[in-house]
Amino acid sequence: MKINIIRISVFIFLIFFIIIMFVGLTKNNNYNTKNLVGNEISEFQLISLNNNETFFENNDLINSQFTLINFFASWCSPCRLEHKYLIKLKEENKKIKIVGINFKDKKDNALSFLKELGNPYEFIAKDSDGSVSVLFGVYGIPESILINNEQKIIKKFIGPINQSHYKELVQIIN
Amino acid sequence: MIYFLLYSPMLIADNKSNLLEITKNLRCLVCQGQSIADSNSDFALTIKLVVEDQLKSGKNKNEIYKFLISKYGEWIVYKPSFSKDNFFLWLLPYGIFLFGGMIIFVILKKKKHS
Amino acid sequence: MLSNFGISSLLLTLTLSLMIIYYSFLDLRISNQTIRKKIYKLSLFQITLTILSLITLVVAYINSDFSLTNVYENSHTAKPLFYKISGAWGNHEGSLLLWITILVLFSFLFLIYNSNHEKQYRLYTLIFQNFLIVGFLFFLLLTSNPFNSLFPIPTEGLGLNPILQDPALAIHPPLLYVGFVGCSIYFSAAMASLVSGYEGKLFAKSIKTWVRISWCFQTLGIIVGSIWAYYELGWGGFWFWDPVENASLLPWFAISALMHSVIVLEKRDTLYSWVILLCLLTFTLSVMGTFLVRSGILNSVHTFASDPTRGTYILSFLSLMIFSSLIIFYKNYKKNFVQINLQSKEFYILVNNWFMVFFLFTVFIGIIYPIFLDVITQAKISVGPPFYNIIIIPLVVPFLFLMAIGPQSKWIKHRHTNLYKFLLLFLASIVINFLIYFIFGSYSLLSNLIFISSIFLIIHSAIDTYQLVKKKVKFEYPRIISHLGFGLLVFFIGINHHYSIEKDFNLKLGENKKFDKYEIYFETLNMEQHNNYKAIVGSFKLINIKNNSIDFLNPEIRIYSNPETLTYEASIETKLTKDIYLTMSNITRSEYYNIKFQDKPFMIWIWISALIIVLGGSSRILGNKKNEN
Numbered sequence: 027m028k029i030n031i032i033r034i035s036v037f038i039f040l041i042f043f044i045i046i047m048f049v050g051l052t053k054n055n056n057y058n059t060k061n062l063v064g065n066e067i068s069e070f071q072l073i074s075l076n077n078n079e080t081f082f083e084n085n086d087l088i089n090s091q092f093t094l095i096n097f098f099a100s101w102c103s104p105c106r107l108e109h110k111y112l113i114k115l116k117e118e119n120k121k122i123k124i125v126g127i128n129f130k131d132k133k134d135n136a137l138s139f140l141k142e143l144g145n146p147y148e149f150i151a152k153d154s155d156g157s158v159s160v161l162f163g164v165y166g167i168p169e170s171i172l173i174n175n176e177q178k179i180i181k182k183f184i185g186p187i188n189q190s191h192y193k194e195l196v197q198i199i200n
Numbered sequence: 201m202i203y204f205l206l207y208s209p210m211l212i213a214d215n216k217s218n219l220l221e222i223t224k225n226l227r228c229l230v231c232q233g234q235s236i237a238d239s240n241s242d243f244a245l246t247i248k249l250v251v252e253d254q255l256k257s258g259k260n261k262n263e264i265y266k267f268l269i270s271k272y273g274e275w276i277v278y279k280p281s282f283s284k285d286n287f288f289l290w291l292l293p294y295g296i297f298l299f300g301g302m303i304i305f306v307i308l309k310k311k312k313h314s
Numbered sequence: 315m316l317s318n319f320g321i322s323s324l325l326l327t328l329t330l331s332l333m334i335i336y337y338s339f340l341d342l343r344i345s346n347q348t349i350r351k352k353i354y355k356l357s358l359f360q361i362t363l364t365i366l367s368l369i370t371l372v373v374a375y376i377n378s379d380f381s382l383t384n385v386y387e388n389s390h391t392a393k394p395l396f397y398k399i400s401g402a403w404g405n406h407e408g409s410l411l412l413w414i415t416i417l418v419l420f421s422f423l424f425l426i427y428n429s430n431h432e433k434q435y436r437l438y439t440l441i442f443q444n445f446l447i448v449g450f451l452f453f454l455l456l457t458s459n460p461f462n463s464l465f466p467i468p469t470e471g472l473g474l475n476p477i478l479q480d481p482a483l484a485i486h487p488p489l490l491y492v493g494f495v496g497c498s499i500y501f502s503a504a505m506a507s508l509v510s511g512y513e514g515k516l517f518a519k520s521i522k523t524w525v526r527i528s529w530c531f532q533t534l535g536i537i538v539g540s541i542w543a544y545y546e547l548g549w550g551g552f553w554f555w556d557p558v559e560n561a562s563l564l565p566w567f568a569i570s571a572l573m574h575s576v577i578v579l580e581k582r583d584t585l586y587s588w589v590i591l592l593c594l595l596t597f598t599l600s601v602m603g604t605f606l607v608r609s610g611i612l613n614s615v616h617t618f619a620s621d622p623t624r625g626t627y628i629l630s631f632l633s634l635m636i637f638s639s640l641i642i643f644y645k646n647y648k649k650n651f652v653q654i655n656l657q658s659k660e661f662y663i664l665v666n667n668w669f670m671v672f673f674l675f676t677v678f679i680g681i682i683y684p685i686f687l688d689v690i691t692q693a694k695i696s697v698g699p700p701f702y703n704i705i706i707i708p709l710v711v712p713f714l715f716l717m718a719i720g721p722q723s724k725w726i727k728h729r730h731t732n733l734y735k736f737l738l739l740f741l742a743s744i745v746i747n748f749l750i751y752f753i754f755g756s757y758s759l760l761s762n763l764i765f766i767s768s769i770f771l772i773i774h775s776a777i778d779t780y781q782l783v784k785k786k787v788k789f790e791y792p793r794i795i796s797h798l799g800f801g802l803l804v805f806f807i808g809i810n811h812h813y814s815i816e817k818d819f820n821l822k823l824g825e826n827k828k829f830d831k832y833e834i835y836f837e838t839l840n841m842e843q844h845n846n847y848k849a850i851v852g853s854f855k856l857i858n859i860k861n862n863s864i865d866f867l868n869p870e871i872r873i874y875s876n877p878e879t880l881t882y883e884a885s886i887e888t889k890l891t892k893d894i895y896l897t898m899s900n901i902t903r904s905e906y907y908n909i910k911f912q913d914k915p916f917m918i919w920i921w922i923s924a925l926i927i928v929l930g931g932s933s934r935i936l937g938n939k940k941n942e943n
Binding site: 219220224225227233234235237238240242245248273274275276277278279280281285286288289290292293294296297300301303304307308310 | 549551554556557651652653654655656661664665668671672675676679680683687691693694695696697698699700701704705709816818882899901902908
Binding site: 033036037040044046047048049050051052053057101130 | 605609610611622625626629632633636637640644685686688689690694903
């Protein structure tokens with residue numbers, strides 16, 4: 027009797043184990059931080075790219091219903107590809123403001139990048155050593171983070187913004 | 201000679217060795233299975249800088265881990281937390297050890313009956 | 315053409331395997347004690363064909379025959395000949411062919427070398443082994459065929475991955491596979507033993523050598539893999555508790571446990587069911603390891619190109635193996651009476667198994683738990699070195715003590731304890747430990763215990779050797795050598811861990827830096843052009859301020875063009891007392907280079923100790939072969 031209980035429980039455990047492995051096969055292995063959505067943004071102080079005296083802080087987020095924080099750099103080619111959507115976003119939507127954070131870049135290069143492709147940014151911050159990107163949980167660029175006026179992260183767009191991301195964005199802010 | 205040997209650099213704890221300890225426990229998110237300490241990627245260099253800054257400003261390693269976990273998730277630390285999620289992970293090994301010990305104890309006791 | 319030849323030989327092998335199964339079943343009914351000649355011939359034919367198909371693949375690589383998809387994807391005309399050959403098994407499909415070759419080889423060898431054992435048992439072993447062969451052949455032919463042809467035939471291949479062009483990496487798979495796949499034969503033998511009733515001492519005798527062979531190769535394979543990681547991966551470490559490394563460690567623990575228990579079964583005719591379970595477990599773990607590594611379920615530095623369909627197949631096959639072996643085990647399980655006395659040799663071997671199962675389980679749960687958690691709660695966590703170190707290291711301390719005392723005890727009943735010897739050696743270990751502690755630098759309590767226990771094992775083994783030489787008992791040497799090697803390994807790893815110096819800093823050409831007892835000068839930077847890569851070579855002069863010795867180190871950044879990859883080659887100065895390890899990497903958009911410097915004491919002794927462990931085990935096999943002749 028005791029032996030039978032052991033046998034049956036071993037079988038059940040093994041079946042359970044194998045099912046989990048099968049399901050595990052279907053999961054995507056690559057890690058991303060998309061599940062950190064819903065958290066509140068921590069305290070930050072962004073320094074302007076143009077001078078060291080202008081700042082953008084948490085309180086400034088209240089001024090618009092939504093803010094999109096976009097990490098970019100002049101040397102980043104996917105950033106070039108997504109830039110037109112940022113311009114479009116700024117021109118067609120009043121509810122959202124875009125803040126650009128220039129990641130590990132030189133000021134002159136960044137400014138010529140914006141001169142060439144257009145400037146959708148309400149405020150351009152600098153992040154010469156990457157420490158600001160860590161504050162926002164960014165690990166590669168481009169990345170854009172949508173925040174509401176209550177300082178909550180609504181969505182993270184990891185990688186360049188494309189057509190479907192754009193549609194999604196527009197849907198959320200309306 | 202003994203004086204000079206006694207003051208071996210290993211006895212002196214400094215910021216640098218702390219940095220290494222912490223970065224070895226952090227996972228590089230964009231690499232395949234490398235720690236921040238071992239990786240040469242851009243992301244790893246950024247994190248190293250941030251950890252160094254935080255150490256200089258007086259934070260201890262648990263605060264730094266907590267900070268990075270809040271930004272990047274649990275995946276970034278190699279040491280799993282002692283939470284209820286990881287209850288089985290930490291306790292099962294020694295549980296099995298004790299269980300094995302019990303089995304041996306039972307086997308040993310059998311000699312008395314023979 | 316080669317493609318057709320390769321596929322036909324594999325299909326023939328498949329047919330032969332099925333024929334072997336069929337004829338073996340037929341021969342089971344005949345009650346004499348000799349196996350039909352036909353079965354021997356079929357086996358010989360089978361192994362010849364399998365080796366032929368492996369050779370075909372190798373020849374295709376040597377000729378850079380890109381009509382085979384596999385050669386196209388994994389080779390290149392510019393690859394040196396040695397790496398063209400090793401490239402044949404350095405990919406998923408080719409390695410699977412190697413896997414099958416070893417399965418067939420062991421099937422054949424077991425058949426020939428076991429003629430003094432019972433016929434039914436041998437036939438059943440052949441049958442089960444061929445079921446495994448058929449299963450893997452189907453896997454290969456259906457999902458991973460190395461002989462798939464490509465048309466139109468490309469003029470050049472894709473596979474010039476520089477990381478794979480390394481001597482250690484070339485021999486690492488064959489070594490490891492003989493270990494992994496060698497387990498298959500005693501898996502089949504265990505099933506055969508259950509079904510035919512051929513148990514006890516005789517069963518132990520028939521599988522003993524095979525267990526040892528697979529153990530030696532598995533250990534060697536793991537060591538070579540670590541050596542490769544140390545020299546090639548540029549981080550100065552040799553074990554990362556990476557899931558793929560762990561997957562090779564799981565069978566190792568099981569084989570080590572089995573290696574000890576099978577001695578008990580042979581000498582005392584007890585623990586039969588446990589030995590059977592271990593035999594079944596070991597190969598199951600090998601196949602599970604294959605599943606984890608090739609299915610894409612894990613994230614690791616070592617993963618092959620992963621493919622979920624392959625994963626599904628292997629998992630299904632694995633499930634079939636597990637359930638059928640368990641069912642056969644349960645059906646044939648007879649409760650044998652186990653009586654073991656405290657402090658007898660059987661007791662200590664049982665204790666060894668207890669620890670081995672613990673280590674195995676810990677590594678197993680470390681690999682599997684993140685998968686479980688992800689499936690059940692969607693949470694993603696990492697389980698890395700801190701987990702394994704915290705759980706495993708404390709128990710290594712008593713384990714080392716037991717490794718010293720255990721072999722001393724006698725079979726059946728404990729005679730007397732040489733308490734005097736024990737205490738003397740224990741005291742000596744403590745003294746030596748504290749000498750190290752106070753002279754060279756302090757470490758934690760746990761490390762003190764590790765040093766004391768490893769030194770105890772080392773001295774104890776040395777004294778044992780001396781006593782054995784006096785008594786002229788030869789058969790004990792292998793055991794002492796292996797245990798001594800293990801003690802040395804733990805000792806040197808401990809020293810290396812505590813007294814390593816690691817420094818990470820940024821330097822520009824022409825600059826120098828002072829740290830600890832060193833001064834390093836970044837002297838020159840040169841561009842070198844080689845056959846298939848460009849190298850940026852940095853020349854560094856390292857001065858040891860304490861003893862005024864000078865070393866020159868030349869780490870490289872290699873830029874390969876085909877495919878475009880960047881690798882960092884470490885510059886390693888190996889000496890008897892330490893290794894000096896230097897890597898250099900460029901920081902994008904900066905003139906600075908990131909330099910990682912390591913001073914690693916006694917690094918080479920770690921490799922030597924590990925090889926001593928294998929030496930012990932292998933001398934046992936060779937010694938036995940002499941005795942049997």
